Amino acid sequence: MSALNIKQGSTSHSAYELRDPHAETVETHTLAVMVDNEAGVLARVIGLFSGRGYNIDSLTVAEVDHKGHRSRITVVTRGTPGVIEQIKAQLGRLVPVHEVHDLTVEGPAVERELALFKVAGTGEKRVEALRLADIFRANVVDSTLESFVFEITGTVEKIDAFADLMRPLGLIDVARTGVAALARGI
Amino acid sequence: MQQQMTGARMVVQALKDQGVEVVFGYPGGAVLPIYDEIFQQNDIRHILVRHEQGAVHMAEGYARSTGKPGVVLVTSGPGATNAVTGLTDALMDSIPLVVLTGQVPTFMIGTDGFQEADTVGITRPCTKHNWLVKDTDRLAETLHQAFHIAKAGRPGPVLIDIPKDVQFATGTYAGPKQARLSHYQPQVKGDIDAITRLVELIEQAERPVFYTGGGVINSGPGASQLLCELADATGFPVTSTLMGLGAYPASGKGWLGMLGMHGLYEANLAMHGCDLMINLGARFDDRITGRIADFSPRSIKAHVDIDPSSINKVVRVDLPIVGDIGHVLEDLLKVWKARGRKVNREGLAKWWSQIEQWKLKNCLAYKGSTTTIKPQYALERLEALTSGHDRYVTTEVGQHQMWAAQFLRFEAPNRWMTSGGLGTMGYGLPASIGVQIAHPEALVINVAGEASWLMNMQEMGTAIQFRAPVKQFILNNERLGMVRQWQQLLHGGRYSQSWSESLPDFVKLAEAFGCKGIRCSDPALLDDAIAEMLDHDGPVIFDCLVEKHENCYPMIPSGKAHNDMLMGDAGVEGAIQAGGAVLV
Numbered sequence: 001m002s003a004l005n006i007k008q009g010s011t012s013h014s015a016y017e018l019r020d021p022h023a024e025t026v027e028t029h030t031l032a033v034m035v036d037n038e039a040g041v042l043a044r045v046i047g048l049f050s051g052r053g054y055n056i057d058s059l060t061v062a063e064v065d066h067k068g069h070r071s072r073i074t075v076v077t078r079g080t081p082g083v084i085e086q087i088k089a090q091l092g093r094l095v096p097v098h099e100v101h102d103l104t105v106e107g108p109a110v111e112r113e114l115a116l117f118k119v120a121g122t123g124e125k126r127v128e129a130l131r132l133a134d135i136f137r138a139n140v141v142d143s144t145l146e147s148f149v150f151e152i153t154g155t156v157e158k159i160d161a162f163a164d165l166m167r168p169l170g171l172i173d174v175a176r177t178g179v180a181a182l183a184r185g186i
Numbered sequence: 187m188q189q190q191m192t193g194a195r196m197v198v199q200a201l202k203d204q205g206v207e208v209v210f211g212y213p214g215g216a217v218l219p220i221y222d223e224i225f226q227q228n229d230i231r232h233i234l235v236r237h238e239q240g241a242v243h244m245a246e247g248y249a250r251s252t253g254k255p256g257v258v259l260v261t262s263g264p265g266a267t268n269a270v271t272g273l274t275d276a277l278m279d280s281i282p283l284v285v286l287t288g289q290v291p292t293f294m295i296g297t298d299g300f301q302e303a304d305t306v307g308i309t310r311p312c313t314k315h316n317w318l319v320k321d322t323d324r325l326a327e328t329l330h331q332a333f334h335i336a337k338a339g340r341p342g343p344v345l346i347d348i349p350k351d352v353q354f355a356t357g358t359y360a361g362p363k364q365a366r367l368s369h370y371q372p373q374v375k376g377d378i379d380a381i382t383r384l385v386e387l388i389e390q391a392e393r394p395v396f397y398t399g400g401g402v403i404n405s406g407p408g409a410s411q412l413l414c415e416l417a418d419a420t421g422f423p424v425t426s427t428l429m430g431l432g433a434y435p436a437s438g439k440g441w442l443g444m445l446g447m448h449g450l451y452e453a454n455l456a457m458h459g460c461d462l463m464i465n466l467g468a469r470f471d472d473r474i475t476g477r478i479a480d481f482s483p484r485s486i487k488a489h490v491d492i493d494p495s496s497i498n499k500v501v502r503v504d505l506p507i508v509g510d511i512g513h514v515l516e517d518l519l520k521v522w523k524a525r526g527r528k529v530n531r532e533g534l535a536k537w538w539s540q541i542e543q544w545k546l547k548n549c550l551a552y553k554g555s556t557t558t559i560k561p562q563y564a565l566e567r568l569e570a571l572t573s574g575h576d577r578y579v580t581t582e583v584g585q586h587q588m589w590a591a592q593f594l595r596f597e598a599p600n601r602w603m604t605s606g607g608l609g610t611m612g613y614g615l616p617a618s619i620g621v622q623i624a625h626p627e628a629l630v631i632n633v634a635g636e637a638s639w640l641m642n643m644q645e646m647g648t649a650i651q652f653r654a655p656v657k658q659f660i661l662n663n664e665r666l667g668m669v670r671q672w673q674q675l676l677h678g679g680r681y682s683q684s685w686s687e688s689l690p691d692f693v694k695l696a697e698a699f700g701c702k703g704i705r706c707s708d709p710a711l712l713d714d715a716i717a718e719m720l721d722h723d724g725p726v727i728f729d730c731l732v733e734k735h736e737n738c739y740p741m742i743p744s745g746k747a748h749n750d751m752l753m754g755d756a757g758v759e760g761a762i763q764a765g766g767a768v769l770v
Contacts, residue, residue, distance in 0.1 A: 089495035
């Protein structure tokens with residue numbers, strides 16, 4: 001897959017809702033799910049996806065309101081428009097779920113992911129890795145004479161692109177956080 | 187009211203404060219403190235079952251026949267795992283249950299302790315919600331929330347796992363009014379614009395049909411009354427799913443009978459040919475729709491459901507209305523009346539004459555016999571001899587269940603308890619006991635097959651101990667009838683493992699349990715035998731020996747459409763083709 005491949009439905013925003021609910025095309029959607037931060041809530045969400053055969057491309061979760069015991073789960077999932085609607089309805093009826101937002105259709109949103117890349121090499125490859133990291137505004141967070149760990153933040157596509165470039169330069173390990181996303185504006 | 191008390195006492199106090207009168211349960215090590223509290227009070231009656239699955243089905247029968255949540259108390263480990271089938275059954279059929287399980291003490295959780303199981307993990311996908319309570323101070327609130335969640339919105343089973351040290355420890359009890367309820371407040375009022383749009387469709391429709399489901403019954407008796415009022419005032423025909431039988435009376439002038447795989451010809455053809463389908467609290471189950479691509483191809487579909495996830499799940503609808511059936515029907519009637527109670531009389535008259543034509547098919551006809559009791563005949567006679575009673579019927583799962591749905595007629599909601607979604611063999615006997623406990627004076631009959639009945643027959647002990655005079659009407663064909671029927675249709679008549687070998691003598695079995703046993707194999711003696719069953723003041727096991735190879739018709743074979751039904755005299759071999767064979 002080309003690093004610049006724009007995923008359907010995930011980046012283009014129109015003033016009009018033009019999605020055909022009967023379409024059989026598979027779309028990628030980013031959902032923000034506000035939940036009570038209680039024991040087992042993540043298992044409930046994951047169990048819903050596995051039990052009903054839905055996809056999870058990435059999933060992040062952390063408490064965002066300590067006083068209110070509220071966590072935010074960001075799920076990137078794939079499905080036909082009908083399946084996406086089902087996923088949202090099924091999430092919505094879980095008891096600890098307060099809100100489900102489909103950031104892909106509700107309006108413009110920013111989506112960011114953080115990743116750590118360990119690249120091993122010497123000589124020209126090492127120099128090239130560092131140069132590319134600079135272009136991608138990745139930070140060096142660890143360095144030995146034979147390796148770097150780069151920290152990069154950006155869209156999924158940007159991180160995919162960076163990974164594609166690092167692979168021939170000695171990429172030996174990757175850690176990615178999954179997507180965190182917020183709607184733009186207020 | 188705030189008081190200090192032990193967790194175990196809190197459980198009993200919360201049940202009392204929630205108006206619980208009866209608990210179905212089975213003691214064990216991890217719930218001993220709660221059983222000790224039950225021992226020391228007289229407000230809550232405890233029904234001791236013989237197997238935890240039986241407890242859950244009893245609670246389902248209790249809940250379905252009263253509209254109140256059924257309560258179950260079982261121990262940790264095997265007590266909880268034995269409850270899983272019942273929980274799944276209740277989830278599929280939207281039955282409100284509160285199930286309390288004991289758990290090993292908190293400090294032992296995760297050590298593979300004796301009778302430890304990850305109960306909340308195991309039951310997460312088969313409950314509406316569940317909790318592990320690790321702090322006695324949280325217990326009262328959790329108990330009150332559990333009742334709220336079991337009943338609110340689309341009802342369902344909830345489970346609270348209570349470690350033994352939490353039961354012993356002392357904490358603060360608060361009553362239901364003080365409890366902080368969850369944010370969980372499903373929408374009950376339907377969108378008034380959508381309701382008005384539905385009224386417009388009702389005014390114009392030439393070939394309308396009400397397709398009603400268990401949601402009407404769950405919404406309460408008021409919803410059933412409103413349905414009758416609306417259906418009778420509009421003159422629209424009504425068909426119902428298995429779960430919805432009784433919401434509209436079988437004697438009502440709009441009644442078409444049950445629809446679906448073994449539904450009536452006229453009901454299925456009305457669904458296929460209608461121009462307006464009004465789905466009230468049903469969920470387009472695969473037993474109902476047949477082949478989706480050919481499901482009611484020319485209709486506008488409206489769907490009223492309290493669960494947004496039911497809408498557009500299987501069949502895309504044109505007019506979704508999220509809300510409680512009772513509330514929506516009330517608003518719908520108001521708007522329809524205010525707009526002048528209009529319907530398309532001309533269209534309706536034509537539609538009814540078409541339906542009358544379909545009825546002439548007499549789709550439930552079967553070949554009678556003077557020597558063998560036909561199962562259909564047995565149910566016709568049971569219907570004739572019991573229709574005067576305020577009768578409650580439960581069933582097991584299989585052919586007898588479908589025949590009961592076809593031949594028994596229900597005039598009121600909450601009188602028909604059957605395992606619809608999950609199709610749990612072994613449901614009917616315990617469910618009948620639960621119904622009888624709730625309605626001690628009523629006539630409660632479990633229409634059973636011998637194979638299903640054997641799955642939970644230990645509960646006869648419970649019936650006898652608690653003097654529940656349940657009538658077990660077993661249509662004994664010495665076969666797993668529905669499995670055998672499918673093997674005939676799909677597998678060349680190779681009846682793999684579908685006969686009941688080494689059956690007990692049911693009359694002697696009745697005597698062994700200490701109740702009455704009746705056997706009948708002669709159609710001429712059947713009425714007297716049924717009368718004897720009804721006259722007996724106590725539980726009865728009725729062994730009705732019926733035709734062994736009778737098939738249940740009409741039938742929409744898997745993968746076929748509503749207008750492609752098999753009738754009683756049809757050739758059946760090869761009826762299910764490759765595409766349908768993978769379906770169940």
